[in-house]
Each structure stands twice: as C-alpha cells, then as structure tokens.
Amino acid sequence: MTKSFDKIAGIVFLLISILFISESLKISGSAYGSTIGPKTYPLILGIVLGLLSLRLLYETFKSKSESKEKSTLEIKKFAIIFISAILYIFLLEIIGYVLSTFIFLVVTFQVMERGKIISTIIISAIFAIGVYAMYVQLLGGALPKFSLF
C-alpha cells in the first residue's frame, strides 16, 4: 500500500512542481528596483519540490517491496458520510444551518451505528439548535437562516 502510494505521490508531486515552475515563469517579473520579483521564490520552491519528488521516486524504486498488509477499510461507511458531508455543504446556504446540521447528524449517527433512533434525533436536534442559539442569539454571530424561499 505504502509503496504504490509513494510511486503515485512521487509522480503527482513531480507534476505539481512542473506545473508550479511553468506557472511561476508566467508571473510578470520585477515591478520596480529590485531584481528579485514575485516569481523568484515560487520558482525556487518548484525546483526544490521537483528534486525531492525525483529523490522519493528513486528511493521507492530502489527499496525492496514490503510485505503487503491487508487491512479492511470501511469504505462504504466512509463514502456515505463523505457524500452526506458534501450534500451538507451544498444545502447549508439553501435550507439553513439548523435543518442541514440536523439532517447531517441524524444520517451520520445512523450510519455509524444503526438503531436508537429516538436518542439520535434528540441529540441531533439539541446540537443543531443549541449551536445556532448560542452562536447567533447569544454571541451575535451569523449563520445561514432557515428559509425555503
């Protein structure tokens, strides 16, 4: 796992560094007096990262392949939570903080462990309304209001 990840990471970071170098060359040069313009520093960083990625790739290919350690990942659980998180962000400014937080918490609590639906609903409601009340009413902050219009 680590080794194949290292290969991919080495290549990805090498690509990032190449992109970074080419993009920083496009930044216009020094605007005044100094010979050191806004592009010098990113350019150096790009080159250093490129060299380090090459070094990582070299290390990875040189080292012997390690024994694979198979661990079972809860991909399904994670995927549901991750997608609900994206939906949560998307809905946050549409249906407001309280409702979106409530829905997100109910869904994720149930994904983590099925059952106890009543305590799930109570805890989610207390948390969502509690945070909103504390932050908006008490501290005068701003959060997206509930509105369907």
Added chain:
Amino acid sequence: MSTIQYLFDGFAVALQWHNLLFAFIGVVIGTAVGVLPGIGPMSGVALLIPVTATLTSGMPTDAAAASSIILLAGVYYGAMYGGSTTSILLNTPGESSSVVTALDGYQMAQKGRAGAALSIAAIGSFVAGIIALLGLVLLAKPLSNLALEFGPAEYFSLMLLGLCAVSGLAGKSMTKALMMTVFGLMLGTIGIDAVSGIARFTYDIPVLYGGLEFLTIAVGLFALGEVFKTILERDSGDAPIAKINRILPTKQDLKDSAKPITRGSLLGFFIGVLPGAGATLASFFSYMTEKKISKNPDSFGKGNIAGVAGPESANNAASGGAMIPLLTLGIPGSGTTAILMGALIMYNVQPGPLLFDDHPEIAWGLIASMFIGNLVLLILNMPLVRVFAKIIQTPKKYLLPIIITISFFGVYAVQYTTFDLYLLLACGVLGYLLSKNDYPVAPIVLALVLGPMIENNMRRALTISNGDWSIFVTSPLSLVFLIIAAAWIIVPLILKFTGKKVIVNEEE
C-alpha cells in the same frame, strides 16, 4: 521597567475575571481534548480558534487577542495533561507525547494504583509547568532583545532553520517530510503577493486572492484527517477501563518521584525550546534517562512510578518551552505553536521580539495566565480525575459526526464561504492519506504559516543587497543559523548511514 514589573502587569491582565474564565475554560476543554482519542492538541486548538474569535468579538483588538490566546494556550497545555489519563487508564495514549506514560502507567493501574499514577502525573505536570514558565520569564526579555538586532537576512535563515529542524525530525522518511514542508510553502504563495501586489496562482478565482486560510487547512489535515481515519479503520473494540481507588499518592510515591519530576522538567524545557524537538521527544528522553539512572532498571515497564513522573513532567515542560521561540522570535517550533501563531496573526498581532514592546499585555498576560492555568489544572484534576475518565467512554458514533459538524461550523463562522468547507473536506482526505503513508502533515501547517514571512524576509534581504545572494552567508549570525539548519538535515542522514537508530518526533 523590570521583568518583575512586567510580570505583575501580566498578572493584572490574567486576573481580570473574564481572562480567569477563559483560562479555566481553556484548560478544561484542553483536558477533555487530551482525554478524547481522535482529537489531539493541534486539532483542539485549531477547532477553538473560531469559537474564541466570536467570544472576544466585542472587545478591543489587543484585549481580544490576549483573552483568546490565553484560552488557546490553556487548551494546549491542558491537552498535554489530559493525554496521560487515557494512557494510564486504557493503555491508549490520547496523544503521542503520552505514549511512554502508558508503559508504566498502565501497569500501575493494573496493580490498582491508577489513582497514584494519575495524581503523580498531575503533580509532575504542575511542577514542570511552573519550571518552564520561570524559564520563559527569565529568557523572554534577553532573547527578544537579541532578536531585535536581527535583519531580514538573519530572520530568513532562522526561519529556514525552524523548518529544517521540524522536517529533520518529523516522521520516518526525511524526503517525505521535506516534500511536505515545500508543499506547505507553495500553498502559502497562493494569493496576492504582499510586496508587489501581483496575484499569483489565483486563476481569477476571487476566493483565492486572499490566499488559502491556514485555519481551514489545519482543521482539515488534523481534525478531519483523524476523524476519517477512525471511521475507516474500525477499532478492535473498547478496552475495559481500570478502576480508580485511591487518588492521593502515598508519601513514598512522592519521595520516589520528586527527582524524576525535577529532571524531567529541566530536560523537557530545554528540548522544548529547540525548534522541531517537541513534547514527544522530551518524554522519550526523560524515560530513557530515568531508566538509566535508576538502581533497578528492570522495574521499568512493570509499574515504576518514576516512569510516569519523569515523562509526564517532561512533556509539559516541553510545551512551556516551545512557547519561548514563538513569543520571543516569532518562530513556532511545532505544529501546535504554529497554530497558536496563526491565531495571533488573525488578530493582527505579530509574535516576535516586538511583541514584548508593542503588546506587553498580551505577552505577559499569557505568561501570567499560564501560571494560573497550571494551578487550575492541578486543583481541577485531582478531584475530577473520575469525571474525565468518564469522557473516554463517549461513544464514537456520537463523537465523530459531532467533530465533523464542529469543524464545519468553526471554519464557516470565520470564513463565511462554502468554498472553504469543500477545501476542508479535501484537506481531510488528503490529511488521512498522507499521514497513513508516513507523510507528516505538521510541516505543511508550519510552512503555510511561515511561508509568507520567509518570502518577505528573503526579498527584503535581497533588496538590501541589490540581489546579491551572498548576504545570507556574509552576515555571521545568518551563516550560523544556516549551518545549524544544514546540520539538522545532514546529521540524521549520517547517523542513518552509520546504522544508528534515530528517534523521530511523531506528530503532536
């Protein structure tokens, strides 16, 4: 004014009722953060920044900055303490600096001496906290006076030293650590260039003009990364918690641990001052020292109280020591101090030598509040150990989604854009993938905070020298810093080459 005078002024600030309250809240939350597996001091501090920002929103800037840094620092050293509780009771360290505490602490708990172990850890942490603070008081003024002599070239080299030190010790592979550092520096260049006003790497996306918010990155990499890890990798089930019978240690316990506490505190403090070498390293060193000095080293690992007292004092002293480079030089030596520094910068307060002249009430208020905070910790933890032990039993099914929601709330409250929330999620996945594959994430945050400062100082130095790069080696101080920086990278490589084992500093 003398140091004593400043210190008294600091107490005047720290003893204001709201600051007392903040210090109290800070250490309580910090202890809880340390106890809860899944949130370390770094994510704890990062998550609370938005909350403190709101709490202090009505106050004048300086007072607000002082109050919030008091709370955040409280979380930091509170977490250092809280981590020991889980080590002792569950054999699962709440954060990495308490790993060694588990060796003897858990054994003590098995023998029915959990209470003694916990209270010795509390006493040791308190003594260490006070010793570290005395060091801070004594060193703060001279060091910041020295730092006032620094020009841009010296600063540039010093920051480079800080980054090299952190990369040289972080994680298993130095190549990976250095890559993460450079990657963090790169992320720091996104946005409008402070010197010329030219937009870099923004591609006309308005939210990018201000640069990436360090809070989003930090919370994502640490808090969410950790949450995702816990969701994906199911634990083997909860271990039974050891019972706490008697809380107060016996006289013999106190006698046995007096010397380890003193040694641990001093050792921890000096290790903490060094950039890069944090609390984890300090506790390891202290444990090894105690084992070496001890008359019967065989008793270590079987419930020797010195094995709890030494390392616990060391990691607390180190967290106090780590405040020194942050406050006097403006250079954070670890991930958590980098986040504290980010918090100060959010209030437009620049840590560094001028902090003691420009904002004495913040610097000395913080120092004084740490005295009070340590006292609160001691008073709080002796009787409340049982309550904190209960927190460990918070079911994960409720804890994890709530951490996600709190991070969303925190980031959104400060940034008010959903862009940052998407970025937060992306950083969470990235943080999980990176740390799972031994890419340390602390250097990214450190580099992100230091990046713009490094660039500015580099360009100012080069403007002074008319673009002559030799300015960095002709100034003697700068040359010394650069040599030390190179040594941080090269010495571990040589040690590795000769087959010696190098202790690495895991994430704190």
